[in-house]
Amino acid sequence: MTSVSLAARDVSKAFFGNPVLRGVSIELRPGRVHALMGENGAGKSTLINILSGSLSPDSGSLDVGGRTASSLSPAEARQAGIAVVHQELSLVAHLSIAENIGLGAYASRGGRIDYSALAVRAAELCALVGLSGDLSRPIRDLPLGERQLVEIAKALYRNPKVLILDEPTSSLSARETERLMALLRRLKANGVALLYISHRLGEVMDLCDHVTVLKDGVCTADQPMAGMTPDEFVRLMVGRDAGDLFPAFESAARAETVIDVAGLSAGMVQDAALTLRRGEILGLGGLVGQGQEDLLLALYGAMPARARTATMLGAAGLVHSVTAANRRGIAYVPADRKREGLLLTHSIRFNMLLPDFGRAVSLALRRTSTERKLTDGLARLLTVKGDLSRPVQALSGGNQQKVALAKWMPQNPKILLLNDPTRGVDVQTKREIYLMLRRFAQEGQAIILLSSDTPELVHLCDRVLVMREGNLVAELPHGQVTEESIVAAAMGVSPAREAA
Amino acid sequence: QSHCVTGTRKPPFSIGWANIYSVPTWMKQTTDTINSEAAELKKQGLVSKLMITDAQGSANTQIQQIQSMIDANMDAILVDAGSATALDRVISAACAKGIAVISFDSLVDSDDLTAKIIIDSKEWGRDAATWMAKTLDGKGNILVLNGPAGVSVSEDRRAGAMEVLKQYPGIKILAETNTPYNSAPAQEAVTNLLFSQPKIDGVLSLGGALSAGALLAFERQGRAPVPMTGENYRQFLELWKKTGIKGWAAMQPNWLGAMAAYVAVQALDGKPVPVHVNVPLPVITDATLPSYLARAKDFPTDGYIYSPYSQALFASYLAQK
Amino acid sequence: MMPSLYWQIQWRRNRRLTPLYGVVLLLLVVYGWLFPGLFSRAGLAHFTQSWFPLALVAMAQAILMLTGGISLAVGSLVSLGAVVAATTMGATGSLVSMLLVLAAGLATGAASGAIVALLRLPAIIVTLAGSFIIGGLALIILPRPGGMILPWLSAVLAGNNPTVLLGLLILLVLGWKFYLATPGGIALYAAGENPVAAYRSGIAVEATVIAAFAISGMLCTLAGLFVAAQTGSGDPVIGTTFTLNSIAAVVLGGVGFLGGEGTMRGALAGSLLLTVMINVMFFLGMPPVAQYIAQGIIIVVAVALPHLLGRRLAP
Amino acid sequence: MKALLRSRPLLTTLVVLVVWIVAGFASPGFGSWPHLRYMLELASVIGLVGAGQTVVVIAGGIDLSVAAIVTLSTIALPLLSWSFDTTGAIAVLGVLALSTLVGLVNGIGIAWLRVHPMIMTLAMATFLQGLLILMAGGSAVTLDNPIVAWLGSARPFGFSACIMLWIVMSGLVLVLLHATPLGARFFALGANPLAARLSGVNIRATTLCAYGISGLMCGLAGLLALGMNGQGYVGIGDPYLLASIAAVVLGGTSILGGRGTYGGTLPGAVLLVTITALITVVNASPGLRDVLFGTLVLGLLLLSGREAKRR
Ligand SMILES: Nc1ncnc2c1ncn2[C@@H]1O[C@H](COP(=O)(O)OP(=O)(O)OP(=O)(O)O)[C@@H](O)[C@H]1O
């Protein structure tokens, strides 16, 4: 053992009798990027919560800076130079970006927070992670992607010796991801020990030197990255052979338009024109926070909007409320499941039924048996395992996302507005979701897919619209969609909007 | 010359009525008597306007409102105090500005004002307890029903009653209660006591609607009602008659308000007014009960049946030493 | 030059409250117009005295609500403060008595906070039970209104000169601003809005909550001390109405029920609105019925104004 | 955690039973059936107000106007009585409609004007106070509404009519909360209004329903209080504001919304009445009695009311 920055030895953890980690060991070394891989619910976040002092293990020990302890407190972890970018972001919504970045570790002068020092340092870090704009904005006003950048900046603020990142890129676009990768490489060169969790295989293989794979709370691999192939990875995580991640592209678009709006303005969105046809999958890309989300919300009636002309599903005019949208057959899956998608303290079953409550017009009593059948079916479809009466907050992040998506299935919506639907979802499930989207399209549903995961846009979409500063700046047909073309359009490098 | 009044104030006078809380029916009835007295005095050219404030039960707000009355330079301020001591300073301030301040009903402790229209709460308690002791021949188990704790009227009545009861060792206090001066909470408390006290010979109720609640409690639990004191609350008087108990009721007549307005004008008008204006405690007995009930329909069902009043009556009390 | 980060943050927090400030200002102008004496020394003094105790309890309530709590014991604590001051001042002198008052608030507050934070009981019901216990103590100490406050103290705090009171208020607000700009102050917001995030960021959430309760209790008994000075005596039930009024002031001032949202300025503006409204209605010569109805309407309008004006706040 | 949460109502019920048994041994009259029945009668009024309060709190709000609505309905009953209405049914329906209407106005202020529930309902309470000054002591006639009198005092089969009404209403409320779509929407709205809205819950309609139900329940409670007291008066509703909130929270419903059940409010209401009764029969100074009351509430809360641990 040469130098070990942080290690867990044989740790186990159970929640209410359900073992989540069983004798897992992991060793982080300075100047090495360590990948932690596994399916949704494999126990990755639990392990890093133990490493960072947010949870205490039931058994096993931790080695920190040459000392062995049975558990850590968050304060001790911080003293040991451990910083975490949490998957479920640990930001305070009503405080400003800058205050969040420094939270719990402010430099103070005469007892007071040194705001000017904080401003300087926060601005520096924001530039580093690629977050622009006013640092006094409260977190609640930021789209998810930007929150993720703040969370990263917050971890960096602590000058960590050990940096743990739990799906830091799950809502970042290619451009921000690239920047983050460069940053992490620099940290690695400076001797920081990194632990990196992601469901985006490409990133992991690019960045990481060593990998630990968890399956059902047990370590199934702990080896150098060199020589690993994607297929091998999937086999280690899932236990069987992987197929292709993306189904073969085959357009199902029909002639009939379901959305035709022009001059749409809402929130950041200015004067956007957009058509969507039955059976079409329309991608929405660009850097984070360029107004893509506002566009979806406007079409969903969840945000005040106006349009010069609008026809949606044959009826004139925009929808002006969510209930009206649902009635017309429009459904929306938000990216920030915790805030916008789920009732965290309620059961998985209750969450899956949510839109059905909204739709039931009669005051007749709910029938438990029907509800049970429905939810059991959805759980099987999306491989959400375990007791459905557990609160949804007890699910792993990826599985929560599945629940947020599942609830719309019984509605058979005619238009699906998806805001990063595979955020934090493991490869296996991603594949299932992609297949499902294809099937929906073939059945004639129209889909708008806002995605930060560029390969999704490349492989799934009939067309991709790219947004920049609230404007639709490019429209790329399937064949022309590449990672480069999207980034170029997003950065304003490409000429004006190309014709479809 | 009366206390506070400087003689520079000329009729018609402006009067402020600083009510502690105008929602309860007793207060509404009182305000009505003040209104009609003010109307009368207006006709006589003595009053120009009547300004009413409502402190919503807060002594602090009452201070604020009296301060506003001082700021508006009212000629007189009538006060039903939310606290016996809290208004001392603001009342002194009013007095210092030559404003006639009249305290009635819930009195202030201070004497730095034009007049207090006194129905002695201690005496109230003494008389009630004396009646009860005599009725029980100095021997028996009683309940004592008090108003809210920490409020001077309630504490003073109780102090008076205890003074008397000490002299009757044969009378045993089974339990005491503290409730707002309302019938429902009193009924609840007495009912609970009925279950734990098999033998009760009398209920010494020290005010308001408490006795009505107590009688209802006896009735609803099928217990034979017992001798009871009380106040001129209409529901109590009606139940008193209906159940045929031996009863006794004192009265805090609502026309104390009208009288306060009258006294204020007298003082401002240069008539000498003593700081302590005593009003003999009006009492209702089995004998006088019918005369009150005969007028019941003129009063709200959840109100108080007070005795008739006139300026002549007020004048006679003022003249009393 | 760009305003500094600190001021930018402050400005953002304030912006949402502009309509409320507008209503308060309007009422103040109307009041000053109806009663020009307001601008005299004594006029200002008296108005400040009316406002001061409510301002203090609003601050006390705001601190708790920022940490995601609430107190129904505010009124009892005010009574306790008044009673302790009025019963001890004669025997111990003013300084010791004042210290006793503050200590009583700190101790009861910290005890409630400890019960809430360490035993994990809901603040609303703990403080409801606490209101009976504390109110009962006040009654035991002083069963009937009485006691006394040294006249010089009454004169200084509640005489015809507003300087001391305004000074005290400014001192408190500055104290609060200072506290807010310390790591402990921000911890208050963080622990209220997102305790898990606060905990993960290394903030001692329990300690923060207990500190908030303690400070809040002290502000309440301080209000009690002032009420005693203002009235020259003690009254064991004088504080009762402060409980609901403090909550009204704070919620009017835009402090959220779920913690972490809102400002002390808002709470103070809310308390000012409730105070000035009473005087304005008096000088407009409204009868009690109209006072109640107008009060209900003014309160709703002050809060609904942003929506009525078509301005949209984030849901 | 889940199992413990679910049994909060059960724990509260157990606490009530233990208190009853212990007090029954200490004082025989306390544990007698007529006394227990009487306490249930008292609890029925708190329980009904608490039913509306539970619904509102679960839906993420709070209703501070319950006391005023209860009073309003007792004062309004005589005003809505006509001589041709011999059964009193029209007056009763009129009162219930009026109280529901007040609740709906609360809902409109909250859902459309986006006024914070505390502010809206507090302002409504203030507004109603003004109205009560106008109404009270005016043309009020003695209560002679047969239905209300029956509700307040009848004991068919030795069981009080008001308790039976309470049981029926409890059943309805429990079904509403836990077995209807509307009930589910209350929970969704209280747990996360934004997520509920994006999932197609009609926030405005749901809010309106919650406050309407609260108004209706207050109206019913007012009729019961009126029947039991034989006489309405201004202030008759005052005790029910804090009592209803306390019953809700004692019963384990989260004051922050989204979690809870009326099944907890039921024993919560009984517990409050029981503690009050206990304190009444204790011979002590008023101050000491208050201290005892608070300590008992706190102590019993420790047995039944701990929140789940954070980590
Ligand atoms: N607080 C909790 N209470 C109960 N169960 C929990 C809790 N937190 C996590 N679990 C369970 O522990 C298991 C592991 O969860 P964890 O969050 O560590 O998964 P993960 O590997 O991070 O998954 P993902 O990739 O989806 O984020 C899951 O089955 C989850 O349901």
Ligand SMILES: Nc1ncnc2c1ncn2[C@@H]1O[C@H](COP(=O)(O)OP(=O)(O)OP(=O)(O)O)[C@@H](O)[C@H]1O
């Ligand atoms: N507090 C709330 N939180 C979340 N959503 C809300 C809230 N209140 C209302 N909504 C929902 O937000 C949607 C839009 O609200 P908004 O106020 O913009 O509607 P509106 O019809 O434009 O209002 P108005 O009719 O007052 O002009 C409505 O469908 C409403 O159900």
Ligand SMILES: [Mg+2]
């Ligand atoms: Mg995870």
Ligand SMILES: [Mg+2]
């Ligand atoms: Mg609109």
